[in-house]
Amino acid sequence: MQDPIVIQAPALAQKAQRSTREWQQADAAHFLHPFTDSKALAAKGSRIITKAENIYLWDSEGHKILDAMSGLWCVNVGYGQPSLVEAATRQLQQLPFYNAFFQTATPPAIELAELLAEVSPPQFQHVFFAGSGSEGNDTVVRMVRHYWASLGQPERQVIISRENAYHGSTMAGASLGGMRYMHAQGGLPIPGITHIPQPYWVEHGQGMDKDTFGKVAAGWLEAKILEVGPEKVAAFIGEPVQGAGGVIIPPATYWPEIQRICDKYGILLVSDEVICGFGRTGAWFGCETQGSRPDLMTFAKGVTSGYIPLGGVMVSERVAKVLIEQGGEFEHGFTYSGHPVAAAVAVANIRLIQKLRLVEHVRDDVGPYLAQQFATLKDHPLVGDAETCGLMGALLLVKDPATLTPFPAELEIGMVCRGHCFGNGLIMRAVGNRMIIAPPLVMTRAQVDEMMALIRRCLDLTLADAR
Numbered sequence: 001m002q003d004p005i006v007i008q009a010p011a012l013a014q015k016a017q018r019s020t021r022e023w024q025q026a027d028a029a030h031f032l033h034p035f036t037d038s039k040a041l042a043a044k045g046s047r048i049i050t051k052a053e054n055i056y057l058w059d060s061e062g063h064k065i066l067d068a069m070s071g072l073w074c075v076n077v078g079y080g081q082p083s084l085v086e087a088a089t090r091q092l093q094q095l096p097f098y099n100a101f102f103q104t105a106t107p108p109a110i111e112l113a114e115l116l117a118e119v120s121p122p123q124f125q126h127v128f129f130a131g132s133g134s135e136g137n138d139t140v141v142r143m144v145r146h147y148w149a150s151l152g153q154p155e156r157q158v159i160i161s162r163e164n165a166y167h168g169s170t171m172a173g174a175s176l177g178g179m180r181y182m183h184a185q186g187g188l189p190i191p192g193i194t195h196i197p198q199p200y201w202v203e204h205g206q207g208m209d210k211d212t213f214g215k216v217a218a219g220w221l222e223a224k225i226l227e228v229g230p231e232k233v234a235a236f237i238g239e240p241v242q243g244a245g246g247v248i249i250p251p252a253t254y255w256p257e258i259q260r261i262c263d264k265y266g267i268l269l270v271s272d273e274v275i276c277g278f279g280r281t282g283a284w285f286g287c288e289t290q291g292s293r294p295d296l297m298t299f300a301k302g303v304t305s306g307y308i309p310l311g312g313v314m315v316s317e318r319v320a321k322v323l324i325e326q327g328g329e330f331e332h333g334f335t336y337s338g339h340p341v342a343a344a345v346a347v348a349n350i351r352l353i354q355k356l357r358l359v360e361h362v363r364d365d366v367g368p369y370l371a372q373q374f375a376t377l378k379d380h381p382l383v384g385d386a387e388t389c390g391l392m393g394a395l396l397l398v399k400d401p402a403t404l405t406p407f408p409a410e411l412e413i414g415m416v417c418r419g420h421c422f423g424n425g426l427i428m429r430a431v432g433n434r435m436i437i438a439p440p441l442v443m444t445r446a447q448v449d450e451m452m453a454l455i456r457r458c459l460d461l462t463l464a465d466a467r
């Protein structure tokens with residue numbers, strides 16, 4: 001009898017040689033993509049990405065593309081890092097899976113927990129593992145409610161979040177998120193979650209200086225706490241810099257004031273670090289850049305540089321002590337909580353970030369250089385604002401930069417610009433009239449220059465269309 005593995009190998013090799021059209025047909029016939037209008041995509045056909053190296057991708061037509069979005073905000077160490085591949089291979093051979101439910105653990109999961117405690121702010125000594133950022137945020141909802149119940153305050157159920165926040169796609173994650181178009185599908189948000197406006201100066205703060213606006217925006221949290229009743233509020237959750245909402249960088253006064261308000265009412269502060277973690281903002285975690293001292297931190301993406309799925313929640317001693325000593329059994333967990341292969345890749349990824357000094361590289365070198373170069377785009381007739389935080393940035397596309405007058409929404413200026421990026425070998429994302437980037441942290445100054453030239457070209461093409 002023939003070995004089935006030997007039979008499959010040539011079949012797979014053959015599939016890799018399908019034409020782009022064949023891939024697109026099979027894709028449209030069977031694959032429902034996330035956050036996608038499947039009918040519109042089928043008419044157009046997916047772009048098929050076939051390989052990657054460093055900060056570049058190649059598609060099935062052989063085009064080279066500069067990936068200024070790190071996949072989906074995740075490939076922090078860049079593509080093709082052998083140490084991550086080796087860690088996965090070694091662990092797959094040694095022990096591809098075992099769970100952490102029944103009083104068992106695996107060495108990579110323990111090692112990762114230890115390493116995460118080392119790189120996190122000092123209040124964090126414990127971690128709960130999940131498979132993704134969404135699962136991490138579901139864990140947050142259950143954990144903060146269980147924490148307050150364990151302290152004899154079960155009425156503390158309400159979690160305050162922000163409009164235009166993104167916290168994932170599960171029922172709790174999407175409810176915590178403040179995307180109205182997501183709430184519109186599936187009867188969200190779930191009970192006990194409420195939102196305040198985002199600290200977006202362009203939308204809410206024009207006419208105010210930014211520092212004043214930061215305090216005003218944080219004040220909306222206090223107003224909401226008083227409206228709900230402080231004795232009913234369990235936690236506040238926010239991304240240090242809102243990523244999917246359009247890289248909304250809050251004024252420097254915002255997070256310290258949020259911290260003061262949470263302290264005043266004893267409310268848990270949750271920092272969603274799924275995008276901002278692991279060096280993105282020029283510190284290990286975005287809360288360190290933005291000035292808060294969270295009780296819980298959700299992470300995913302950059303923890304493995306996206307090479308393999310992993311997420312979780314860092315749990316401060318304030319919370320861990322209560323959960324451990326008074327909480328009894330926490331009736332929550334996932335098959336892949338502490339998956340040994342994912343954990344082994346995460347350990348290799350964090351060690352690589354340390355070895356390459358990527359946090360320092362972002363903080364002291366390429367981050368400031370990107371900020372400087374990005375600021376030069378303010379001279380472009382389409383650009384109303386250009387701001388960065390570490391290696392994430394946003395351009396505000398407007399009709400009149402002097403007055404920040406927007407283009408008519410039906411023009412979909414961001415999508416026009418994204419289309420030009422697509423055609424010119426650059427991946428940037430459009431969020432309304434904001435064009436955003438979050439390139440791999442290994443990016444060099446020369447690659448910043450290369451990206452800037454591509455961005456300028458795409459802005460010029462967009463301007464020509466808009467006139």
Ligand code: PLP
Nearest residue numbers: 132133134166167168274275300
């Ligand atoms: N939180 C934030 C801030 C995110 O940006 C995302 C995903 O983009 C998530 C949570 C959800 O993570 P996942 O897609 O891994 O479930």
